[in-house]
Structure formats: structure tokens, C-alpha cells
Amino acid sequence: METTMNKQSRTGMSDRTRRVLVDVICYLFVLLFLYAATNKLLEHDKFLLQMSKSPIITDYASILVWAVPSIEIIISIMLLVNRTILPGLFSAFTLMALFTAYIYAILNFSDNIPCSCGGVLQKMSWNQHLIFNCVFVALAVVGILLQTKINEKKVH
Numbered sequence: 001m002e003t004t005m006n007k008q009s010r011t012g013m014s015d016r017t018r019r020v021l022v023d024v025i026c027y028l029f030v031l032l033f034l035y036a037a038t039n040k041l042l043e044h045d046k047f048l049l050q051m052s053k054s055p056i057i058t059d060y061a062s063i064l065v066w067a068v069p070s071i072e073i074i075i076s077i078m079l080l081v082n083r084t085i086l087p088g089l090f091s092a093f094t095l096m097a098l099f100t101a102y103i104y105a106i107l108n109f110s111d112n113i114p115c116s117c118g119g120v121l122q123k124m125s126w127n128q129h130l131i132f133n134c135v136f137v138a139l140a141v142v143g144i145l146l147q148t149k150i151n152e153k154k155v156h
Contacts, residue, residue, distance in 0.1 A: 015153060018146045022089075025143035026079040029092045032136065033076045036121065037069035055110045056102065071095060086147045093140035100133040 040047045044065065051061035075095060078088030107126050124132060 015150070018150055022085065022143050022146045022150065025139050025146075026085060026088070028139065029088075029136070030076045030079050033072035033092070037072040037076075040065070040069040040072075054106075056105060086144065086151060089140055089143045089147055093137060093144060096133055096136045096140060100130065100137055103130045103133060 048061060048065045051065055052058055054061070057064060071091075072095070075088055075091045078084040078091060081088075103126060107130065121129065121132075
């Protein structure tokens, strides 16, 4: 007899496969956000300098330099706690969409293009970074859809 966890839906994807995919997406975001937050906090002065050079967020740099890594850490925790996975995925989607919109605006409406990313991400061009962010936005959407399906099955 097949358990509910392994039954396939009309899409041909088992509940177990859905759960594994959501877990992988969550772990990718946790890895990305904790890496980025750690880098920003360890290189606080450099991060503040880069943000203060941004033509779009200069006035908010002193707040954002603490807020961004804090938000990344909070979202990472949300993605690791079963009860808060769906809100965590929505938060990850929102943050990545904001980062993506910022990059798009910098690329299309600014002469000065500072980079406030650290570590490995700093090695990317702005166009590569835009693509990278779009992939993570798409991953968040997939995670949200799959987790919503998982939550609906729990209710029934």
C-alpha cells in the first residue's frame, strides 16, 4: 500500500519529490543569504562605503547596511523552520525581486555602477548578477508553488 507521502499528483510529481525540491530550494537560499550576510557583516565598512556610493540608495545606506544582512539572516531562519517555510519563501522572493529591480535600475538608469556585493558574487558582472538573481526569483516562485501544494495536502 502506498503512503500519502509517496502518492503522485495529477502533475506526476510525488509528495516526497515535492518536499525534496522545496528543501533544496530553501537550502540554496539559506546558503546564499547566510554567505551574503556574513560577508556584509565581516566587511561592514567596505559594504557601507559601496552602498553610500549608490546613486539610488545613498540616503539610506546607514540603515540598509544593517537591515539587509539582518533580513537575510531572518529569512534564512524562516526557511529552516517547518512552520515558516512558506512565509520564508515569500520573503526570499520579495528580497530577491527587490535586489533584481535594483540591479535593473542601476544598469538602465545610472551612469555610476558601484558593487555592494562581496565574496564570489563580487566577481560577477552586473548582467551576470541580474541573471543569477532572476534564477533565484524563479526558484522562489517554484518553491512557493510546491510548498503551497504541500500545505494544501496537509489540510485535507
